[in-house]
Amino acid sequence: MSLQFDIDAVLDRLATDGWVVIPHAMPAALTAELRDACLQVWQQGLFHEAATGRGDGQARRAEIRSDSVLWLDKVATLPAVAAYNAAMDDIMQAVNRGLYLGLAELESHFAVYPEGAFYKKHLDRFRDDDARTLTTVFYLNEAWPQDAGGEIRLYLDADCTQHIDVTPEAGTLVLFLSDRFWHEVLPATQQRLSVTGWYRRRGGSVPW
Structure with a gap:
């Protein structure tokens, strides 16, 4: 699938700022199919409550995050998931x-945030594994109300004094360097759907 946006402009933003927000990054039909697939497997009970950490240190900590996830490798044969993965592979090759x-x-997963769910401020790179390099967040909610919350708040400086809030509107793709930007998901007044992932580099300190 050919990309819906100017990849060279995206690369320029990543090179200069380390982050970029891309509206209408995927065809509307694919976004709708992904949303339907996400809701289908959600209703089938395939999700699990998200945890923090990794390995022996992994734990469910509801005071930090309250979403549920399903890794896409569990449903990779779904046509919408296969098409999404192909598009994201095109982006990876360009980067x-x-x-x-x-x-x-x-590596990526569906994420469902029920009404009121959140994810407190954090970095996406583990202390003992530096393979995660570029974070990806793709939103699936159509016609998201401006007052519904659920934004990702991306902190632009090391002291977290400056930030941008990105509305979780269907078709929007957010990319940012995983080890550089603290971020959080603000509580929403309705169910919030996304695909969240991380491009991993070769030679991470701990094999996946």
């Missing part, structure tokens, strides 16, 4: 050609 990040794979 590698333009920015030489050495990205090797994408």
Whole structure:
């Protein structure tokens, strides 16, 4: 699938700012199919409550995050998921050609935030594994109300004094460097759906 946006402009933003927000990043039909697939597997009870940490240190901590997730490798044969993965692979190849990040794979999951759910401020890179390099968030909610909350708040400086809030509107793709930007998900007044992922580089300190 050909990309819906100017990939060179995206690479320029990543090179200069380390983050970029891309509206209408995927065809509307694919976004709708992904939303339907997400809701279908949600209703089938395939999700689990999200945890923090990794390995032996992984734990459910409801005071930090209250979403539920389903890794896409569990439903990779769904047509919408396969098409999404193909598009994200095109982005990965372009990033590698333009920015030489050495990205090797994408790990990603559906995320469902029930009404009132949140994810407190955090970084996406583990202390003992530096493979996660570029975070990806793709939104699935159609016609998201401006007063419904659920934004991702991306902190733009190390002291977290400056930030932008990105509305979780269907078709919007957010990319940012995983080790650089603290961020959080604000509570929403209605169910919030997304696909969240991380491009992983070769040579991480701990094998996946």
